[in-house]
Amino acid sequence: MDFLMQMSAEWGIGLGVLGASVGAAIAAIAAGLGISRIASAAVESVARQPEAAGDIRGITIITAAFIEGVCLFAVVIALLAGFIALPGMVTTAVGG
Amino acid sequence: MGEASILAASSILDHLEPRYAWHVPGGEVHLDSINELVKGIVGFSPDITTHIVMMIFAALTVCLFFLPIARRYVEVPFGLRNFLEPVLLFIRDEMVYPNMGEKDGRTYLPYFWSIFFFILTCNLIGLLPSPFGITATGNFNVTGALAVMTLMVGVVGGSVKKGAAGYWLGLIPPGMPPGPGGALLKVFIFFLEVIGLFARHVALMIRLFANMTAGHAILAVLAMWLTLTPGMLPIRLFQAMGSVAMISFEIFIALVQAYIFTILSAIYIGLSLAEEH
Numbered sequence: 001m002d003f004l005m006q007m008s009a010e011w012g013i014g015l016g017v018l019g020a021s022v023g024a025a026i027a028a029i030a031a032g033l034g035i036s037r038i039a040s041a042a043v044e045s046v047a048r049q050p051e052a053a054g055d056i057r058g059i060t061i062i063t064a065a066f067i068e069g070v071c072l073f074a075v076v077i078a079l080l081a082g083f084i085a086l087p088g089m090v091t092t093a094v095g096g
Numbered sequence: 097m098g099e100a101s102i103l104a105a106s107s108i109l110d111h112l113e114p115r116y117a118w119h120v121p122g123g124e125v126h127l128d129s130i131n132e133l134v135k136g137i138v139g140f141s142p143d144i145t146t147h148i149v150m151m152i153f154a155a156l157t158v159c160l161f162f163l164p165i166a167r168r169y170v171e172v173p174f175g176l177r178n179f180l181e182p183v184l185l186f187i188r189d190e191m192v193y194p195n196m197g198e199k200d201g202r203t204y205l206p207y208f209w210s211i212f213f214f215i216l217t218c219n220l221i222g223l224l225p226s227p228f229g230i231t232a233t234g235n236f237n238v239t240g241a242l243a244v245m246t247l248m249v250g251v252v253g254g255s256v257k258k259g260a261a262g263y264w265l266g267l268i269p270p271g272m273p274p275g276p277g278g279a280l281l282k283v284f285i286f287f288l289e290v291i292g293l294f295a296r297h298v299a300l301m302i303r304l305f306a307n308m309t310a311g312h313a314i315l316a317v318l319a320m321w322l323t324l325t326p327g328m329l330p331i332r333l334f335q336a337m338g339s340v341a342m343i344s345f346e347i348f349i350a351l352v353q354a355y356i357f358t359i360l361s362a363i364y365i366g367l368s369l370a371e372e373h
Binding site for chain 2: 058061062065066068069071072075076077
């Protein structure tokens with residue numbers, strides 16, 4: 001019985017860490033997609049009108065920081081989920 | 097080796113949290129005993145942590161840079177003034193005046209100058225080596241306080257300018273249909289606007305906090321990997337180069353996040369102060 005509790009605790013902790021990791025990975029994919037669209041639009045616009053390069057640079061950096069902020073919200077939630085699972089991971093790894 | 101790495105992983109992020117013992121060269125400053133001492137004298141503990149010490153340093157550094165050059169008009173700028181004045185003019189002309197006009201901009205300009213340099217200095221102090229390498233803005237309480245300050249400046253400034261009722265009712269955009277359906281729509285939109293107001297400022301807090309903490313977490317993980325390869329010099333060389341690249345990126349992110357916080361504060365306060373036509 002104790003063995004089954006140990007096993008289900010380990011599964012639970014593993015799923016928690018898996019959820020946190022997959023969440024962070026999806027956030028990275030989302031950031032990559034969003035910022036790549038900004039960058040491609042920015043490069044096209046500078047190619048069409050080089051004198052606007054300064055304005056476009058400012059807009060690019062601001063919007064990239066917005067999108068990165070949203071993805072970091074997801075990273076913060078992934079960190080929270082990982083930290084709820086982590087103490088269990090330490091005690092089962094060291095004690096089990 | 098497996099257990100050691102798991103324990104190392106769990107203690108990586110401990111160094112990002114505020115602590116009561118500050119490591120300086122020569123020993124440790126026991127902030128908890130200072131807190132106890134003040135509690136004995138005054139009755140309540142000031143609860144000074146390493147993050148608060150870093151914020152005090154940041155404030156002193158900003159004063160140190162600006163007080164010598166302030167309040168003195170120089171026809172042709174030189175030296176430190178020449179370095180800092182274009183930054184101040186950039187904040188004034190590109191961030192504040194376009195969002196609030198000149199009159200309100202002049203009133204609120206010291207706030208934006210202060211938070212820009214405070215956040216920038218806090219972020220950069222976190223990248224310095226050992227007695228200083230603690231990021232005050234990597235604490236959500238600090239960034240929360242900055243976001244609350246922006247919120248209060250917006251709400252109080254808008255209420256002073258338009259009257260308290262004028263500010264809150266001015267959140268509803270004009271052009272709603274008349275009649276009872278319109279009144280219901282106005283209540284609904286008022287509710288949404290208030291939620292949007294608070295959500296914008298919470299996003300301001302989380303954006304700065306998460307950017308700083310994520311950067312330092314990555315740096316901590318890179319440093320941990322360095323401890324896991326003892327003696328393999330070529331591999332450690334590449335690991336060190338990776339850490340250097342990551343720290344350079346973190347310097348850029350420190351600048352960008354200070355800029356983003358300031359320009360978003362300017363936009364939100366500009367929205368609070370905007371008159372309906």
